[in-house]
Amino acid sequence: MTAQAAVVIVGGGFSGTVTAMRLARHTTIPLRITVLEKEPGTMFGGLAYGWDVTTWDHMLNIQAGRITLFRERAEDFLIWANGEADRAHWPDRWRYRRFEISTVVPRRIFKQYLQERLDTAVQESGGLVELEIRYGRVTALAGQRGQHVLNYIDHANGSVNTIHAGSVVLATGHLPPQTPPFLEVANGHPGYLADQYVPSAQQWFAELNQDAEVIVWGSALSAFDAVVSLVHHGYRGRITICSRGGNMHDTYPADHQHDIWQVRRPPFLDKQVLTAQDVVVGVEREFQHLKDTIPGARRLTQAVFAERVMKAWEPYVVELAARLDPAQVTWLLDRYKSLIVTNRTSTVPEIGDVVRERMVDYPGAPAMIRQVATPVDGVGVKDGRFVVTFGDGKVLCADYMVNAMGNRADYRVSHNELWSKLVGHGDGRLVAAHPVTGRGIEVTEDGRPVAPCGTPASGVFCVGPMRQGDEITRRGRLGAFVFSIGTLRNQCFEVAAAVLHHLMTEDGAGVEQLEPRHAQLYAKAQAWVQEDLDETVRDYLTGSDPAGRRASWHDAERRVSAAVVSMSIEADVSEQTVRALFRAAWRQLEIDVIHGICDIRKLSTWQGETFQSMALRQGDTAGGDATTRHASGTPEMQDDSLATHTVDMAAAQ
Missing domain, CATH: 3.50.50.60 (FAD/NAD(P)-binding domain)
Structure with missing residues (x-):
């Protein structure tokens, strides 16, 4: 090509x-x-x-040790942030900060x-x-x-x-973002922010009357973002967070560690015919059963317990989606959306505390944030201010409103x-x-x-x-x-x-469409690459020393070049053709190795020795390092897989 x-x-x-x-x-x-x-x-x-x-x-609602871009290099962000990132434009709070596994970013x-x-x-x-x-x-x-x-x-x-x-x-x-019908009257009003994630939004927050009344519609992570923006720009007035169900993300404890449980298959799934109501009742009963039978479950906060159970139930969510009528699946996801969202994950303290701490009255510092969990009858505008009528007859007036209802x-x-x-x-x-x-x-x-x-x-x-x-x-x-x-x-x-x-x-350049002679050469190139480069590729993908990684890569290139010349002479084929075949085999080996290194069905082997050694070094000081631990105490990454960490579930079986 x-x-x-x-x-x-x-x-x-x-x-x-x-x-x-x-x-x-x-x-x-x-x-x-x-x-x-x-x-x-x-x-x-x-x-x-x-x-x-x-x-x-x-902030990201996830710690530095879990945000690598590379499945095969769990420590990559930490290496970049602590040794490669240009910090010239960072504020002092971050310019001189060393990032650890548990650091927020x-x-x-x-x-x-x-x-x-x-x-x-x-x-x-x-x-x-x-x-x-x-x-x-x-x-x-x-x-x-x-x-x-x-x-x-x-x-x-x-x-x-x-x-x-x-x-x-x-x-x-x-x-x-979603826009419920009752907010349509606010469209075009200068006091209404329909989308807080547009480039002009931060300027809108900066120009607010800092002592005015603000309503934030929605109570999930988007609402937390809105509060962070308000606080950042010096807002001092009253914030009312409004949502139908009143469900909000909890805050992870300071010593929180993500864990993955293996739990029994919920008994309600044994029914030959399932309905949405069976699911609702069955989930409530099984949650209570697991709380009663999992050792230490009652010492966990409700948010942490729910998060771990919902993670363990991922295989059963797949089963439910396959067995239920699609209309019932959609109904469950719509009806219990905020409950699912707020229980599936909590917030790191650096996010959650901004909201939660301002919901508490202190001497000389009255609560800045209140929550209203009531259906809305309607929203109107009077004398430039918003007037909200709730289903219980209560009326709330505000100068500004922010739509934080989540995206369509x-x-x-x-x-x-x-x-x-x-x-x-x-x-x-x-x-x-x-x-x-x-x-x-x-x-x-x-x-x-x-x-x-x-x-x-x-x-x-x-x-x-x-x-x-x-x-x-x-x-x-x-x-x-x-x-x-x-x-x-x-x-x-x-x-x-x-x-x-x-x-x-x-485009005809794939190995599947090679002429027989070249296909045979490609097979030989593959065999050579797998035998001679497998260890080098693994070291390169998982190594922590940039200079060492580059040196091993250059050494591999020299060996490949020698093999290309040898095969070209032996097969009487141009070096250019043979080099292309070797390069394709090399890249395919990389992809295969990445799959093998971080098979997300085998979570305990997801990250290499570099990450694990970093985790062990920081174990005593990391606090809530948001890693998963085996019974042996070895940290592991939680990469959203179906892999499980077995706990003593004898009573629950």
């Missing part, structure tokens, strides 16, 4: 950046990667980590990590990769003569442009031009909404969107929140774990491998 293969990634947030990085890291063919992001302020960070939409007080730092790791992958591709970043809003995607054609509106000048690609990755991130999940009513055309309604749909959960779209295991007729797309792949329904039904994930860092990290790796396979096979 002489010409560059073209990949267009729609979206430059976390998923788009990590997918681009994986493509650059693993390609064996010349590759042009074009990332299309809506605007510069959200490139590399997206809505979650971009500098334009966060402050230095917005500002989202702005994570954005820098994303950007620098992508830059490094492109630089280390040896000239194979050309990365281009464009800013614009993609409005259409269609196939045309074996290529994919995308239309986008340029961010700078508003012109409509077209770009062609051999493969497309849709990494569009979250849909806009139904892609049939996405309020996004591209997805409206792809999913939408009618016979012209190209992509099917998720048929079981009503959340996201239907995709294959490798992330290809599925058409309403059941045919997977060719050359189009998806990473991110649009796959949340699939994460529920395929892996049993619930709450924020349908698009957590671990979940998306895995999706990006798998999709990058699938994209490269597609480009190579579709």
